[in-house]
Amino acid sequence: MDAEIDSLLEDISAYLPSDQRKRKVYVTITYAQSIDGRVAGRRGERTKISGPASSKMTHFLRAKHDAILVGNNTLVIDDPGLNCRYPGCKSSPTPILLDSLFSWGASEKEWNILKNARLGVGQPPYLFTLNTVNLELEPFKQRKTAIEEVGGKVLQLPDMKWPTILSALEDNGIESLMIEGGATVIGSSLEANISDAIIVTIGSNYLGISGVEAAPTAKVALKNVKWASIGDDCILCARQVAAED
């Protein structure tokens, strides 16, 4: 598998964070889908799609980005770790959690992101929420404390639009971001045309019509397309065509 992985990492090298980017933050949209375009088998479910080799690639991508972003449904459904488990990886990306209404019950159980930060095997997260949430009131106060206890931060924004999110990341010294999901976040980030690279794993399975689709509301055109195969999966690397192209 090592030779296959090395060849794949060579193929994706042109799409990794670099100084050539649309904004101050280099954005990679990266996720795994089935052949029929589903990112989960059904709503509320965490589904393994990537095989071992493409999972290894995802962890390589985590090693190459400063931050990794998911929406609040993914947080609750998947309880992800979001750290880098690529062999020899020295630093994990900072988890960025989009949670407009701060509904994530950070203080209600030992979530993997918080556990990883506490154990020093993951970075403390930044949770982005709207500035209309009153952090002095319960349950938000306790949730904020749970995040701050592991070194994380709650950042309040005037809106949850992508330019606002990216500008807050830039203010916090983040220069590269991978957007992992879930379905709604992938769709909205494609619609906003904010990415510098798109790297999608296509697993060799169908998840069926009850599966969760990740798609923008309108057509998205791609350029600089490259396909690679690894294990039983295919990897698409591409760039999104900009409005001015």
Ligand SMILES: NC(=O)C1=CN([C@@H]2O[C@H](COP(=O)(O)OP(=O)(O)OC[C@H]3O[C@@H](n4cnc5c(N)ncnc54)[C@H](O)[C@@H]3O)[C@@H](O)[C@H]2O)C=CC1
């Ligand atoms: N196969 C894969 O690579 C991945 C699959 N998933 C799957 O995706 C599913 C969850 O997806 P969804 O339910 O769609 O939830 P999601 O994880 O995309 O979160 C959506 C939430 O984020 C909030 N949000 C805040 N700012 C936003 C913005 N700018 N754009 C979009 N949303 C924003 C929305 O209010 C919404 O409540 C789970 O089943 C999870 O397992 C999640 C990540 C990757």
Ligand SMILES: Nc1nc(O)c(N)c(N[C@@H]2O[C@H](COP(=O)(O)O)[C@@H](O)[C@H]2O)n1
């Ligand atoms: N690349 C990839 N392949 C799959 O098959 C997946 N289900 C996902 N999901 C994403 O990875 C997160 C889990 O991360 P940890 O392993 O817990 O660190 C999950 O929340 C999705 O964002 N990705």
